[in-house]
Amino acid sequence: MAKSPLFERGMVTRRAVLGDKHVDGATARKTDFDDDFQTLITEGAWGSVWSRPGLPRRERSLLTLALLAALGHEEEFAMHVRATANTGATAEDIKEALLHVAIYAGVPAANAAFRIAKQELAKLQEAAE
Structure with missing residues (x-):
């Protein structure tokens, strides 16, 4: 079909x-x-x-990351961190979005998201080298 x-x-x-x-x-x-x-x-x-x-893809990417982090959707969050290689969102952008998550959605949600983001960003960096 x-x-x-x-x-x-x-x-x-x-x-x-x-x-x-x-x-x-x-x-x-x-x-x-x-x-x-x-x-x-x-x-x-x-x-x-x-x-x-x-909205440009970079901004949609950051909104998606913040929402997934706030909701605790860790697998989808990790996937969208990896997608930043294609959307133009930087590690600095992700950090800023997660600081907002800490204030508006809670420190535990941001803490988990920072942990996952660090892992995924390290993998992206490794792949780039």
Whole structure:
């Protein structure tokens, strides 16, 4: 079955932000059980929200990191830290966003996010060298 234009736009954005390796892996792991869910997030998150012209990807990336940190979604947070290699958000930007998380969402949430960010940023640095 052909996918919608919203899905196609979402895949372009998803690949630009998360990278082909991540998206190819997620696609390879997809089953009949989660196919509708993958379509939903590709169309909704990536085709609609992340593809809107109102904010640059760097700012969307920082908002996403702050929200994921505040909500304690550690796996998704780590994935989006890795995605900053594609969005233009820097380690300094992430630090500033997490300082806001500490004040507005709590020190424990920021503490966990700082720990994960340090690990993921170190991996990115290693890969760059």
